[in-house]
Amino acid sequence: MTATNVSKWLDAEVRYDSGVYNKHQVVMVRGQGATVWDETGRAYIDCVAGYGVANIGHSHPDVVKAVQEQAARLMVMPQTLPNDKRAEFLQELVGVLPQGLERVFLCNSGTEAMEAAKKFAITATGGRTKFVSMKRGFSGRSLGALAFTWEPKYREPFGDAVDDKNVTFVTYGNVEELRAAITGDIAAVIMEPVQGEGGVRPVSAEFIQEARRLTKERGALLILDEIQTGFCRTGKMFACEHYGVVPDGMTLAKAMAGGVPVGAFAMTQDVATRMPKGGHGTTFGGNPLTMAAGVAAIRAMKNEGMAEQAREKGAYFMEKLRAIRSPKIREVRGLGLMIGVELKEKSAPYITALEHEEGVLTLQATPLVVRFLPPVTISKEQIDQAVAAFERVLQ
Numbered sequence: 001m002t003a004t005n006v007s008k009w010l011d012a013e014v015r016y017d018s019g020v021y022n023k024h025q026v027v028m029v030r031g032q033g034a035t036v037w038d039e040t041g042r043a044y045i046d047c048v049a050g051y052g053v054a055n056i057g058h059s060h061p062d063v064v065k066a067v068q069e070q071a072a073r074l075m076v077m078p079q080t081l082p083n084d085k086r087a088e089f090l091q092e093l094v095g096v097l098p099q100g101l102e103r104v105f106l107c108n109s110g111t112e113a114m115e116a117a118k119k120f121a122i123t124a125t126g127g128r129t130k131f132v133s134m135k136r137g138f139s140g141r142s143l144g145a146l147a148f149t150w151e152p153k154y155r156e157p158f159g160d161a162v163d164d165k166n167v168t169f170v171t172y173g174n175v176e177e178l179r180a181a182i183t184g185d186i187a188a189v190i191m192e193p194v195q196g197e198g199g200v201r202p203v204s205a206e207f208i209q210e211a212r213r214l215t216k217e218r219g220a221l222l223i224l225d226e227i228q229t230g231f232c233r234t235g236k237m238f239a240c241e242h243y244g245v246v247p248d249g250m251t252l253a254k255a256m257a258g259g260v261p262v263g264a265f266a267m268t269q270d271v272a273t274r275m276p277k278g279g280h281g282t283t284f285g286g287n288p289l290t291m292a293a294g295v296a297a298i299r300a301m302k303n304e305g306m307a308e309q310a311r312e313k314g315a316y317f318m319e320k321l322r323a324i325r326s327p328k329i330r331e332v333r334g335l336g337l338m339i340g341v342e343l344k345e346k347s348a349p350y351i352t353a354l355e356h357e358e359g360v361l362t363l364q365a366t367p368l369v370v371r372f373l374p375p376v377t378i379s380k381e382q383i384d385q386a387v388a389a390f391e392r393v394l395q
């Protein structure tokens, strides 16, 4: 693909990048709240937010200040050497996690959190290496996490290197299949409380509660992947709170440090103590710079009532979307500000039109779904503008 002469930056990125991404013909240079600007100065309402990373808004001032101060103080310190900011972050995080999740492996992305979860589940269950994951589930792209990721097109190019022979995929929501799959040799059941990449599909209370009951009964772990649903996205600090379910482990990333790359596997004491000393590790995990950003981000979520904002604005956003009278819309669904509009035709042309004609950034979640993942700080006026733009491109 040759880049237009839009920009020397676009040329360079297209020329030297790995080539795995379909590059939009635009160069984004600034963000504030729910708005981003391209290099020509054009503003966009950002309902991509980095794939659900900028929950507290782009360049939140508290995070910017924390990063500036910590960068000038100390950026590099491995986890064998304790650090004040890391300790402060662990206190903040455990303070908002569901009761019982009080040990945390810190890393740098969602995939890494899932890789850690996989290893901790194996040692916590005395060496079990079989897993249950969900059809349409997404757990990441590295070879270990990819085994839990349903979409065949992501796994097929890598053949046997993907360890999916030890994974049983069950239909999300099908209790009978779940019961049959959780045998005595299962290390863990992996599931998202709301499937994100898989089409914005909230789980049923019955299914997730049965998964909790069966895993306890059969000596397996329940690991909830809250990488996309966590940190106020769905109207609670964590989506599992909607269902009254506390897992044995939870993978976290995306919004946790306000936009700075981060990941974590939060777990119970019992899961943590079963991993041998030195059994896992990471160079950058828990680094002071990310930890300072994370402290500021979590405090902002609490101080600005962002879970409640997501609940209230999400209900408003979905009500407005449901009011659109269009034969092209099959369903509007979601939880909080994790919203999907399933169309009766491919969503890609509408996502392109929203970006180019309307200045609204949205993303796909399977070929028929337009996904909205705006910052929780999005204003009602911006929601109204995004809905009006969507209505126009559907005509």
Ligand SMILES: CC(=O)N[C@@H](CCCNCc1c(COP(=O)(O)O)cnc(C)c1O)C(=O)O
Binding pocket: 021, 051, 109, 110, 111, 112, 114, 138, 139, 140, 141, 192, 196, 197, 225, 226, 227, 228, 253, 254
């Ligand atoms: C263009 C782009 O960034 N695509 C990414 C988008 C991934 C978005 N989801 C990440 C994710 C992951 C992986 O998280 P990370 O490694 O991308 O931080 C794990 N679990 C859930 C529920 C997730 O939603 C991709 O296709 O790998």
